Amino acid sequence: NVTLIFSVQMYDLVREAYISGLEQFHKNTTDLSKVASVASFFVSRIDTAVDKQLLENGFVAEELSGRAGIANAKIAYGEFQKTFSSERYLKLRAAGAKIQRPLWASTSMKNPKMRDVLYVENLIGPNTVNTMPDVTLNAFIDHGIAETTINEKVNDSYAHMEKLASAGIDLAEITDALLEGGVKAFADSFDDLLQHISHKRSMLSVN
Structure with a gap:
């Protein structure tokens, strides 16, 4: 699981790393079928950050708010389709490589x-996965509409990004900050875990 992906540019690097890794591994094996991976692309955090910046910039139009996350993800999915329909990937798929x-x-x-x-x-x-908390899952079971939508209004997604740029939104700056904050949060949680383990070991040693 490659996680904390917020920008299409970072996602480009993730896909390249996966394909390059498969190519390198293929030099040592003829069977790539046991390699599996997902790329975790974050959605709602984009909207939270963008909408906050829009308000700070003096924009309150509903047509601009709450749409960046989905637009960003739809654009990323288009790049996913290009990569995994390319001749480069298809050669690997012949050896069992998974998307x-x-x-x-x-x-x-x-x-x-x-x-x-x-x-x-x-x-x-x-070929997509959606992780969601129980409350969202139950809401979708109750009144969600299950139909393919990922390739709808992709041109609108690009247009929306242009509108955001015109409104003074620097998406690259926002996604960089989200990545930095996400890495710090993960690192802090891991440090806390190690401290708890160390404390527990000390307590057990005393006893």
């Missing part, structure tokens, strides 16, 4: 004004 599936992470709705299953309904498509 590295996009995994949509952070898909619970944070904005109470928006549809609670928005991030689920708009990112349904082949």
Whole structure:
């Protein structure tokens, strides 16, 4: 699981690393079928950060808010399709290579004004995974619409990104900050775990 992917540019590097790794591994084996991977692309955190920046920039138009995360993910999925239909990948598939599936992470709705299953309904498509908390899963079971949507309104997604740029949104700056914050949060959690283990070992040694 390659995680904390927020930008299409970072996702480009992730796919390249996966394909390059398969090519390197293929030099030593004829069977690539045991290699499996997902690329975790975060969605709602993008909207939270972008919408905050829009307000700070003086924009309150609903047509700009709450849409960046899905637009970003749809553009990323288009790049996924290009990579895994390329001649380069197809050569690896002949040796059993699996697709590295996009995994949509952070898909619970944070904005109470928006549809609670928005991030689920708009990112349904082949070879994708969607991780969601129980409340979102139950909401989708109750009133979600299950149909392929991932390739719909892709041109609108590119247009929306242009509108955001015109509104002063630097998406690269936002995604870089999200990545830095995400890595720090993971590192802090791991450090806390090690401290708890160390404390527990000390207690057991005393006893």
